[in-house]
Structure formats: structure tokens, C-alpha cells
Amino acid sequence: MIGKQLGNRYELLVKIGEGGMANVYSARDSLLNRTVTVKVLKDYLVSDQDFVRRFRKEAQAAAALSHPNIINIYDVGEEDDIHYIVMEYVQGKTLKEVIRENGRIPVEDAVEILRQITEAINHAHSNQVIHRDIKPQNIMVSRNGQAKVMDFGIAIAVNAATVTNDEQVMGSVHYFSPEQAKGNFTGEQSDIYSLGIVFYEMLTGKLPYSGETPVTIALKHLNEDIEPPSDLYDDIPEPLERMIFKAVQKDLSKRYANARELLDDIKLWQETKRVNAVIPEGESDEEENTMVMEPVKAATNVGKVTYKGGKSRSNPRKKTNRRIAIALLAVLLGALLVGGYFLFRHVVTVPEVTVPDLVGMSLEEADEELSGLGLEYRDSFEYDNEVPQDHIISQDPEGGTEVRKNREILLKVSQGRRSIEVPDVVGLPRREAAMYLNRHDLDYEMEEEYSEEVDSGYVIRQDPRAGVQIYEGEEVVVYISKGIRSFPIRDLTGKNEVEVKIYLEEEGLILNQEQEEYSDKPEGKVIDQHPSPDTEVQPGDPVDITWSKGPEDEEEEEEDEDDDEEEEEETEEEPGDEADEEESTDEEEG
Numbered sequence: 001m002i003g004k005q006l007g008n009r010y011e012l013l014v015k016i017g018e019g020g021m022a023n024v025y026s027a028r029d030s031l032l033n034r035t036v037t038v039k040v041l042k043d044y045l046v047s048d049q050d051f052v053r054r055f056r057k058e059a060q061a062a063a064a065l066s067h068p069n070i071i072n073i074y075d076v077g078e079e080d081d082i083h084y085i086v087m088e089y090v091q092g093k094t095l096k097e098v099i100r101e102n103g104r105i106p107v108e109d110a111v112e113i114l115r116q117i118t119e120a121i122n123h124a125h126s127n128q129v130i131h132r133d134i135k136p137q138n139i140m141v142s143r144n145g146q147a148k149v150m151d152f153g154i155a156i157a158v159n160a161a162t163v164t165n166d167e168q169v170m171g172s173v174h175y176f177s178p179e180q181a182k183g184n185f186t187g188e189q190s191d192i193y194s195l196g197i198v199f200y201e202m203l204t205g206k207l208p209y210s211g212e213t214p215v216t217i218a219l220k221h222l223n224e225d226i227e228p229p230s231d232l233y234d235d236i237p238e239p240l241e242r243m244i245f246k247a248v249q250k251d252l253s254k255r256y257a258n259a260r261e262l263l264d265d266i267k268l269w270q271e272t273k274r275v276n277a278v279i280p281e282g283e284s285d286e287e288e289n290t291m292v293m294e295p296v297k298a299a300t301n302v303g304k305v306t307y308k309g310g311k312s313r314s315n316p317r318k319k320t321n322r323r324i325a326i327a328l329l330a331v332l333l334g335a336l337l338v339g340g341y342f343l344f345r346h347v348v349t350v351p352e353v354t355v356p357d358l359v360g361m362s363l364e365e366a367d368e369e370l371s372g373l374g375l376e377y378r379d380s381f382e383y384d385n386e387v388p389q390d391h392i393i394s395q396d397p398e399g400g401t402e403v404r405k406n407r408e409i410l411l412k413v414s415q416g417r418r419s420i421e422v423p424d425v426v427g428l429p430r431r432e433a434a435m436y437l438n439r440h441d442l443d444y445e446m447e448e449e450y451s452e453e454v455d456s457g458y459v460i461r462q463d464p465r466a467g468v469q470i471y472e473g474e475e476v477v478v479y480i481s482k483g484i485r486s487f488p489i490r491d492l493t494g495k496n497e498v499e500v501k502i503y504l505e506e507e508g509l510i511l512n513q514e515q516e517e518y519s520d521k522p523e524g525k526v527i528d529q530h531p532s533p534d535t536e537v538q539p540g541d542p543v544d545i546t547w548s549k550g551p552e553d554e555e556e557e558e559e560d561e562d563d564d565e566e567e568e569e570e571t572e573e574e575p576g577d578e579a580d581e582e583e584s585t586d587e588e589e590g
Contacts, residue, residue, distance in 0.1 A: 001025065001040065002389070006084055007077045010038055013469060014419040015389065018381055021045060026089060026419060028469070029074075035421050035469065036074060037090070041083040052083060059085055059152075065127060069120035071140060071150040087150065091421065091440065092143050095198070096136035103205040107237065109145075110202040115266045116147040118195060122259035124152065125188045132186055134194035135175045136201065143439050173214040173221075174207050178250045181218035192256045196247025203240070204232050208248075222250070239275040246277040355409060357399025358392045363413055366392055374405035381415045385473055389416030417471040424466030426459050430480050433459050437476060444476040452539065456483030484538045491533035492526045492545070500526060500545060508539025516549045523550035 001023070005011045010027045013035075017024035022039040029036050046052060056076055063073035075086035095113065099105065105113070117139060124131060131138075131152055140148045173181075177193035180186050200208050208226035211217040226248060229236045243265055249255040256262040256277075265275040353373045358366040363379065370377050387393050396410040397403060423440055425433040430446065437444045454460045460479045464470060487507070492500055504511055519527045528546035531537060 005030075006038065006079050006082065007075070010036065010075075010084075010086060012038060014417075015381070015415050022085075026469075027086075029086075033467065035089045035467075037071075037087045039085045039087065041085075046081060046083050065124055065129060065152065067120050067123040069116045069146070069148055070123065070152070071148045073152075088148075089421075090140045090142050090148055092141050094137050095139040095141055095147070095202075098141055099136060099201060099205060104233070105202045105205075107203065107235070107240070110199065111240070111266060111269060112145070113139075113141065113147045113202065114195065114199050115263070115270070117149055117198070118259055118263045118266060120147075120149040121191050121195065122263055124149075125191070125259050130187060131191050131194075132180070133172050133175075134191055134198060135172055136198055139198075173217045174209060176218060176221055178222050179252070181221045188258050189252050189255050192247050192259060192262055193249075195259075195262065196244050199240075199247070200226060200229060200244050203236055203244075204229050206232070237273070239269060239273065239277070242277045242279055243269070243275050245279045352402050352404050355395075355397050355399055355401045355403055355407075358395050358409075358411065359399070360387070361392050363390045363392065363411070366411060370409060375403070375407055375409055377409045377411050379411045379413045381413050383416070383418035383472065384414040385417050385471075387414035389414055417473070419469045419471060422462070422464050422466055422468045422470055422476055425462055425478060426466070427454075428459050430457050430459070433478055437478075441472065442470075442476050443473060444478055446478045446480050448480045448482045450483065450485035451481040452484050454481040456481050484540075486536045486538045488534040489529075489531055489537045489543070492529050493533075494521070495526050496524055497547075504543060507537075509537065510540065510542045511545065512542035513544040514547060515545075516547045518550065518552050519548040520551055521548040523548055 001012050002015065002025075003012065006027075009031050010029055012025040012027050014026050015023060016026050016037075022041050022045075025038045025040065027036050027038045028034075059073060059076045063076070066072070071090060072088040073085060074088070077084055077086070093101075117134075121131065121134070129152060131149070133151065134149070138149065138151045140150060142148065175194040175197045177186065177190040180190055197208060209217050209220040209224065211220065226244075229241050229244060230238065243262075246254070247256055247262060256265075265277055269275050353375065355375070356369050356373070358369060361369070366377065382393070384393050391414050393412040393414050395412070397407075420440060420442060422442070423436055425436055428436065434444070434446070449460065451460050458481050460481050462479070463477045470476070489507075489509070490503060492503070495503070501511065503509075517527065521527050525548045526545055527548045530544040531541075537543075
């Protein structure tokens with residue numbers, strides 16, 4: 001499927017996941033030039049025409065939802081019996097992956113994730129859309145901590161078509177509401193029950209109910225109450241425990257009435273560390289009156305939940321009639337005996353085979369190899385920079401191990417190199433750009449260069465450009481501005497006008513003031529400059545030049561000397577003239 005273009009628009013780039021209902025790919029939308037997620041429905045769903053019709057209808061209805069905590073559905077299409085749905089691409093992990101990697105999620109982080117999910121569900125309910133398959137696998141958590149609920153359309157259609165794929169059921173039954181387990185009508189409160197189970201798993205790192213088959217787990221949802229989270233970890237606040245118990249009440253009348261009511265309690269906790277939730281004193285049976293018996297011993301915590309501070313509240317327990325219990329026990333024991341007998345015969349008579357070394361084989365080759373030996377396998381996918389896509393990274397048990405036929409071999413399969421979309425860091429400060437690239441798990445190199453347009457310390461450009469898909473391990477080169485270039489100005493003494501102008505033009509300097517003076521240097525040569533040689537300058541700075549007029553001529557020098565002598569003679573004659581004038585004046589007066 002890699003490289004295939006769907007709808008003459010969506011080019012499948014990398015397989016990024018696989019679930020019970022669909023294979024998931026990152027793809028390039030050639031029309032809008034953006035990365036999207038494409039889910040291609042599996043064959044077992046496509047073969048059901050009723051499901052296909054319902055899926056298209058429900059997916060189109062879900063596409064009308066618009067909320068920051070809901071993954072947008074962009075398109076629904078069909079091509080060559082390939083049914084697909086195009087959604088918003090989110091860089092991050094599913095909430096299930098986060099829980100598996102980190103175990104418990106810190107209380108405040110878990111509450112914030114729950115708030116975002118509940119905001120999304122409340123928005124959907126306000127638009128008459130019920131999810132019916134809320135589970136961590138259907139919740140994406142982006143790198144910046146934003147939660148986004150997905151698969152509204154698929155979940156609704158699958159639920160309505162009663163698809164019974166084992167993987168889908170096993171993945172969902174842990175979060176089923178009691179009414180879903182019974183096959184009854186499911187509404188808004190069913191989503192609330194699932195939210196309570198998800199919150200329980202975030203705070204404790206484990207599921208409240210477990211079992212080997214979906215039926216076993218479903219019966220526990222019907223007949224057993226969850227173990228108080230504070231019994232597992234005493235740092236879980238009592239108000240949050242009350243909130244969980246109210247969300248997972250088996251009696252709908254005692255559960256949160258709607259998502260808005262649950263959301264109000266979440267926000268109240270975030271603001272005041274209080275909630276309005278109160279655990280009901282008892283639980284009624286919707287189908288028959290059941291006697292509620294007192295716990296045999298308080299210390300066993302059966303029938304009561306003990307909180308910090310020594311207070312006790314009734315914990316509703318579904319009681320069964322003694323005779324029914326005895327009959328069920330007898331049936332169970334009989335089933336165990338019969339099953340044990342056949343299991344014993346099966347183990348004793350099944351022959352052993354040698355597990356082949358599958359590492360490096362393609363998944364198709366491994367399937368043929370195992371099928372020929374009568375062995376089953378279960379695969380999981382992860383990115384690997386060394387092993388080609390759809391080839392085996394590792395196996396358990398290892399090759400050469402002796403096992404009985406029908407044994408399940410665990411295969412870890414490569415999804416190939418992880419593809420990452422390059423973010424836009426142009427215009428960011430150096431430190432912020434580095435942090436942004438680190439958040440996207442990208443390797444990078446920073447190079448500096450001068451720039452007249454971009455301030456020093458900011459990103460001028462990047463290679464590859466933003467939006468391009470690169471493989472994990474490939475490097476992004478980021479060019480950082482050193483500001484306007486400065487350099488020492490050259491000594492221009494002795495240069496002629498042409499040489500000076502060429503140099504100033506090359507360096508971006510401006511010829512400012514010019515003057516001429518006599519000098520023993522040839523005429524037209526530089527005899528002085530400002531700034532002086534080796535002074536640091538930048539493009540655009542002014543430069544003043546003094547040109548040589550050459551040496552003064554000898555005739556000019558003699559003329560100058562004659563002029564000087566005449567001036568001196570005139571100066572000497574002036575006193576005599578003044579005396580003569582005085583004498584003539586005296587005679588006239590006489």
C-alpha cells in the first residue's frame with residue numbers, strides 16, 4: 001500500500017499503526033500540501049455491505065464535529081474495494097501507549113487529560129453523537145500534551161453492525177458499560193462509564209477488570225465492583241476516587257447523568273480540590289430485587305471502602321442468591337474438570353516442533369514458515385531504522401526452541417524508518433528553535449551566517465523546509481543570523497579612483513566626502529582616508545577620501561615669492577607716505 005494514491009489525492013507514505021479495524025498510514029494530501037492520517041478499513045469489515053453503508057453515514061455525521069479535542073475527519077472515500085477515512089494528523093502517541101510506557105500518570109496530568117477528553121465527549125453529546133467505544137487506544141496525546149478523541153464514525157458503525165472481531169472486542173470489552181455487556185440500549189451515560197474506567201487506568205496503571213475471554217470480563221462489569229484505587233495507591237485523593245465510583249455505577253440512575261455533570265466535577269477539583277460526587281449507599285437491581293447482605297468482616301473491605309481520615313462509605317456490591325451461587329459453582333467445577341481432561345489430552349498428544357529463525361524475514365515469509373509447522377503468531381509493530389518495513393525485528397521464543405504445535409510465536413515487525421514532518425522554525429530565536437526541534441525528536445545542525453535582513457541570533461532559513469517529511473535520524477540544517485557583517489577596512493592609500501570605487505562597491509561601503517590636496521604623491525591617488533585602515537566597518541558605512549593634486553609647480557612657487565616681496569615693500573613704504581601727508585597738512589595750516 002505504501003506509495004499508493006487514494007482518491008487521486010492522498011499518497012500513502014508510512015504505515016504508522018494497525019488496529020482491529022484498520023491499518024493506519026501517514027499520507028500527503030497533494031491538493032492542500034499537508035500531512036494527514038488515512039485509515040484503511042480491513043477486509044472483514046468491507047465485506048459487510050450493511051456496515052459499509054452505516055460507516056459512511058456515521059463517519060460523515062462525525063465529520064460535522066468541530067472541537068480542539070476531537071480529531072477532525074476530512075474525507076471518507078472508496079477506491080478499488082478499499083474503504084478509507086482521512087483524518088487530521090497528530091504527532092504523538094495513543095493514551096494506551098503513554099500508560100504502557102510510563103505506568104501510572106501523575107494525578108494532575110491525568111485529571112487534565114480527563115478534562116480534555118470529557119470536553120470532547122460533551123461536545124459530541126451536544127450534537128447527538130455517542131462514541132460507544134471510548135478507550136485509551138482511541139485517544140491521541142500530542143507532544144504538547146493535548147488529548148484528541150478519534151474514531152467516532154468507526155466506533156458508532158462497528159457497534160451498530162455488531163462486528164465480533166476478537167481483537168476489536170478484547171480491546172474494547174475492558175471499557176464496556178454494563179448495558180453494553182448486556183446488549184441493551186447505549187446512550188450518553190455509557191460513554192461516561194467508559195471515561196471512569198479510562199481514568200481509573202490512568203491513575204493506577206492497571207485495568208479494574210481482567211480475564212482470558214471477553215465474556216469473562218463482560219460478566220465482571222455486570223456483577224463485580226472495581227477495587228478502590230486507594231487500595232492500590234494511597235496517594236490517590238479521596239475526592240477523585242468518589243468521582244470514579246460515581247462514573248462507573250452499574251445503576252444508570254446513580255451514575256453521572258451526562259458529560260456536563262462530570263465535567264463540572266473535574267473543573268471543581270482543578271480549582272478547589274473538591275468534587276460534588278457522592279457514592280450511593282446501595283445499588284438496586286434493575287431486573288429483580290436482590291437482598292443486600294452485610295459484609296462478613298469489616299477488615300476484608302467487602303461492602304465498604306475506607307478512605308483517608310478513617311471515614312467509611314458503603315461500596316455497593318451486587319449480591320447473588322445462595323442457591324444460584326452454589327449451582328453456578330457446581331457448573332464451573334464441572335467445566336473445569338472436563339476442560340482439564342481435554343487440556344491434558346491435548347498437551348500430552350500434541351507433537352513438538354522446532355521454532356524457525358524468523359529474524360530478518362518478511363512477515364509474509366514468516367507466515368508461510370510458521371503455517372507449515374502448525375504454529376500460530378501474534379505480531380506487533382514498531383519503527384526501526386535498520387530493519388526494512390514488514391520484516392521481523394525479533395521473535396519470542398527464539399529460533400531453535402522446541403515447542404508444541406499450535407504454540408503462538410510473538411513477532412516484532414518493523415514499520416520501517418519513522419517519518420517526521422519538519423516544523424517551521426524560521427524567524428525563531430536560536431534557543432527556541434532548538435527546543436522546538438528537540439520536541440519533534442529531530443536531529444539538527446546550526447550554522448551561522450551574516451544577514452542584513454534578520455537580527456543576530458534568529459533563524460534565517462532551514463533545510464529541509466517546513467512541512468517536508470524526513471526519516472528519523474536525518475538532519476535539519478538551521479541557519480542562524482550573525483547580524484550585519486563587520487570587517488576591517490582596507491588601506492586605500494595610493495589607490496586610484498577606479499580601484500577605490502570597485503572596492504567600496506564590493507564591500508557595500510558608500511563614498512561620502514572627497515577633497516584634494518597637494519602632495520608628493522601622484523595626482524589622483526589616495527593620500528588619506530576616514531575611517532583609517534583596519535577600522536571595523538559594516539556595509540552601508542560612509543568613507544571619506546582625500547585625493548592628491550600632485551606637487552605644486554616651481555613657477556607658481558616663484559610667483560608666490562614675488563607676490564610676497566611686493567607685499568612686504570608696500571608695507572615698508574606706508575610709514576613714509578604718512579609722514580609726507582602730515583608735513584603738507586602742517587604747511588597748509590600755517
